[in-house]
Amino acid sequence: MKNTALITGATSGIGKELARIHASKGGDLIIVARREDELEKLKSELESQHNIEVHIIVADLMKQGAGSTVYQEIQSRGLKVDILMNNAGLGGYGNLHERSLQKELEMMQLNMIALVELTHCLLPEMIKNGGGKILNTSSSAGFLPGPLQTTYFATKAFVNSFSFGLDQEVRRHGVTVTALCPGPVKTGFEAAAGMGSSDLFKRAATASSTSLKGYAAMEKGKLVVITDGQMKFLINFMLPILPRRTVLKMVEKLQTVK
Numbered sequence: 001m002k003n004t005a006l007i008t009g010a011t012s013g014i015g016k017e018l019a020r021i022h023a024s025k026g027g028d029l030i031i032v033a034r035r036e037d038e039l040e041k042l043k044s045e046l047e048s049q050h051n052i053e054v055h056i057i058v059a060d061l062m063k064q065g066a067g068s069t070v071y072q073e074i075q076s077r078g079l080k081v082d083i084l085m086n087n088a089g090l091g092g093y094g095n096l097h098e099r100s101l102q103k104e105l106e107m108m109q110l111n112m113i114a115l116v117e118l119t120h121c122l123l124p125e126m127i128k129n130g131g132g133k134i135l136n137t138s139s140s141a142g143f144l145p146g147p148l149q150t151t152y153f154a155t156k157a158f159v160n161s162f163s164f165g166l167d168q169e170v171r172r173h174g175v176t177v178t179a180l181c182p183g184p185v186k187t188g189f190e191a192a193a194g195m196g197s198s199d200l201f202k203r204a205a206t207a208s209s210t211s212l213k214g215y216a217a218m219e220k221g222k223l224v225v226i227t228d229g230q231m232k233f234l235i236n237f238m239l240p241i242l243p244r245r246t247v248l249k250m251v252e253k254l255q256t257v258k
Contacts, residue, residue: 002052003027005073005079008118009088011038013187014137014180017211018085023050030055030079032070033088050165055079061088062106067117081122083218086115087137089237091152111155116162123170131174135218136163137210138179140231143239147252156181160224167223176221180214183228 009015010031018153019029023046039056046054055077059070064107074081090107092099105106113189119134126132139153142160146153160179166205167177217225226232239247 003082004030004080005083005085006030006032006122007085007087008032008070008114009137010109011035011042013207014182014185014214015085015087015213016042017207017216018087018135019046021211021215022051022083023054026050026052027083028053028055030074030081032059032061032166034058038131061114062090062110064109064113065117066074067114068121070118071121080125080150081132082126082132083135084119084122084126085135085137085218087135088114089137089139089155091149093148093255095148096150099143107151108155111152112158112162115159123175126175127170127173133139133221134163134166134175134177134219135214136177136179138163138181140181140183140226140228140235142179142181143235145244145248146253146255147248148255149243160205164223171221176218178214178218178222179224180210180217181224181226182210182214183231185210 003026007015007022007029010019011033015033022029029046029052031039031042036056036058039058042058043054046052057070059066061067061070072093072187088110090110090191092103092107096104115136136159138154138159141149141153142156144153144156158181160181163179170177182205185207187207187230194197204238205228213225213227226235
């Protein structure tokens with residue numbers, strides 16, 4: 001096995017592009033998602049184009065304990081993970097009190113708990129082997145408050161904080177953790193979240209360009225990469241001086257579906 005990467009949410013958007021990038025570099029893959037047919041298509045594509053091996057694991061990471069189940073499957077197959085890309089994620093549009101509580105809890109399970117669970121399972125072996133890389137697909141939303149996507153923004157704030165703290169813990173053991181923080185990206189996420197017509201996605205980046213930046217940052221062991229230039233300026237230079245209420249109103253306006 002060659003430099004094996006485990007990627008969750010691998011059948012679309014950023015996850016699929018990360019898989020293509022890693023395969024193009026000659027690395028083997030373990031791809032995880034709910035849709036077996038899409039996993040098989042991606043496996044066939046990558047193995048036919050590159051001299052690599054692709055393993056598929058069908059799993060719904062919105063279910064409690066799914067991360068541990070995926071890890072047990074990895075162990076049972078005798079696979080070794082050199083790179084973990086926690087990419088699977090879910091958003092949801094609307095006022096919190098008008099949304100289904102179950103959908104909010106599933107979002108939290110997928111965006112936070114499954115990510116921590118898989119990381120916790122795989123870290124000991126990385127540390128034992130003296131090296132490894134983790135790429136957590138977070139969001140620029142993690143630096144902002146998010147009216148109309150309150151829970152989603154909060155989950156990404158968690159992913160950012162988790163990634164930064166963990167990197168400090170494990171870097172001395174040869175393991176690096178990188179938070180990929182895109183701005184709006186055209187991945188199908190916006191349609192699934194009900195936000196296709198919002199101002200926020202009018203200048204969305206492509207999944208391909210975003211994934212290239214994230215993968216390169218991971219290779220270099222960078223702590224964080226904010227892939228959208230305007231968002232980077234806002235976060236680094238404008239947020240510290242703008243009144244909090246102004247930021248809230250601005251984000252709400254950007255996210256409002258017309």
